[in-house]
Amino acid sequence: MKKNIAVIRGDGIGPEITVQAINVLNAVAERYGHEFIYDEVAMGGVAIDAYGEPLPDEMLEKCKAADAVLLGAVGGPKWNGVSGDKRPEKGLLKLRAGLGVYSNNRPAKIWKQLSSASPLRPEIVQKGIDFIIVRELIGGIYFGEHKTENAGGQLVATDVLTYSESEIKRIGRIGFETARKRRGRLCSVEKSNVLDSSRLWNKVMRSLAAEYPDVQLTEMLVDNCAMQIVKDPSQFDVIVTENMFGDILSDEASMITGSIGMIPSSSLGDGKRGLYEPIHGSAPDIAGKDVANPIGTILSAAMMLRYSFDMDEEADAVENAVSSVLDKGFRTADIYGKEAGTTLCECSEIGKKITENIGKRK
Ligand code: NAD
Numbered sequence: 001m002k003k004n005i006a007v008i009r010g011d012g013i014g015p016e017i018t019v020q021a022i023n024v025l026n027a028v029a030e031r032y033g034h035e036f037i038y039d040e041v042a043m044g045g046v047a048i049d050a051y052g053e054p055l056p057d058e059m060l061e062k063c064k065a066a067d068a069v070l071l072g073a074v075g076g077p078k079w080n081g082v083s084g085d086k087r088p089e090k091g092l093l094k095l096r097a098g099l100g101v102y103s104n105n106r107p108a109k110i111w112k113q114l115s116s117a118s119p120l121r122p123e124i125v126q127k128g129i130d131f132i133i134v135r136e137l138i139g140g141i142y143f144g145e146h147k148t149e150n151a152g153g154q155l156v157a158t159d160v161l162t163y164s165e166s167e168i169k170r171i172g173r174i175g176f177e178t179a180r181k182r183r184g185r186l187c188s189v190e191k192s193n194v195l196d197s198s199r200l201w202n203k204v205m206r207s208l209a210a211e212y213p214d215v216q217l218t219e220m221l222v223d224n225c226a227m228q229i230v231k232d233p234s235q236f237d238v239i240v241t242e243n244m245f246g247d248i249l250s251d252e253a254s255m256i257t258g259s260i261g262m263i264p265s266s267s268l269g270d271g272k273r274g275l276y277e278p279i280h281g282s283a284p285d286i287a288g289k290d291v292a293n294p295i296g297t298i299l300s301a302a303m304m305l306r307y308s309f310d311m312d313e314e315a316d317a318v319e320n321a322v323s324s325v326l327d328k329g330f331r332t333a334d335i336y337g338k339e340a341g342t343t344l345c346e347c348s349e350i351g352k353k354i355t356e357n358i359g360k361r362k
Contacts (some may be wrong), residue, residue, distance in 0.1 A: 002035040003309055006066035008039040011045040012282025013071025020294035020351030021301040027358035029313045034193040044074025044088040049205055054091030060098045066306040071277035090095045101267035101275055103174040104135045108253035113326035114335055117258025131236035133253055134178055135246025136171040142243050163197045168204040176212040185237035189245055229253055236310045261293030261334045264300035266297030266307055274308045276300040290346045293332040295322055321357035
């Protein structure tokens with residue numbers, strides 16, 4: 001297969017980690033007989049320096065024309081003084097809106113080799129943690145009306161939470177489709193004992209369930225879910241939820257896995273085109289030192305193979321290569337605990353080892 005990938009290396013550690021993911025993708029192309037064509041896109045601080053804005057329209061067009069977008073990270077202290085609408089993060093918001101991605105998907109997975117990095121008790125971690133949170137990204141209370149008024153001699157603030165059937169249906173489908181590609185279990189998280197929007201959420205999810213007989217749908221109140229994520233995370237496969245609940249739960253879920261450098265993400269809309277990026281930022285404190293962990297970006301590339309290109313075997317090969325390198329004890333500084341049998345590696349070194357583990361064409 002031939003696929004066009006828009007690549008945003010970005011700022012800080014962005015270029016260092018992105019090149020490792022590209023090397024891995026090239027090894028996948030070589031082994032499985034695919035052709036990946038990369039189109040370089042300037043976004044973030046580098047685009048502000050070159051063009052005076054964080055994502056020029058022609059750069060956005062390149063992303064829209066691609067089959068998928070791979071992003072390292074953007075931002076850094078150099079651009080902290082830039083005015084609001086020109087900040088590097090604005091490029092990210094423009095990109096998400098321009099691509100029409102309304103679903104953010106974050107896996108929470110503990111690699112057995114790194115289980116000691118989790119703040120949870122070993123007996124909880126041993127049961128296995130491997131789930132995805134599918135979060136609605138462009139609706140709900142973050143996008144409703146916000147106002148603060150003087151009423152009866154005091155200030156009163158209002159934030160409106162609105163969801164339409166169609167908004168719920170489209171994120172619900174991503175939840176069901178994701179569960180279908182995994183272990184077939186979808187937990188819909190809401191607050192239906194209080195909120196009308198959650199009662200509508202449940203109604204739509206139940207109606208969708210009829211179209212996905214191979215997926216088992218369950219419902220859970222958000223407060224209970226927050227507890228269950230730390231009490232018994234092994235029960236979850238895919239969680240689908242609205243914007244604010246997903247914002248909070250996905251940060252909770254990333255904490256229990258131990259390291260920010262290991263976690264990938266995807267953002268999807270209608271169709272197969274998606275945006276793939278690690279969840280961390282540009283880490284200016286370690287930029288240019290070749291010490292960053294590139295695994296979150298490499299695993300983002302694996303998600304791209306699985307969800308945008310339907311290349312499940314190839315995605316498995318990338319995840320297995322990461323696992324195998326961790327098995328052999330290779331660690332970047334952020335996940336290096338000086339345990340016996342482990343070796344401290346640079347970013348480029350661990351990237352090379354993962355690339356080599358993809359294997360050659362059969
Ligand atoms: P950060 O995620 O960049 O860094 C937080 C801490 O984690 C730092 O100590 C950093 O060294 C470490 N870290 C992050 N990624 C790592 C990796 N791959 N390997 C090893 N260690 C890693 O968050 P921050 O410091 O709050 O933000 C720095 C800049 O990144 C800011 O300008 C911020 O706006 C931007 N940012 C960008 C994105 C994005 O591009 N999607 C997301 C978040 C923050």
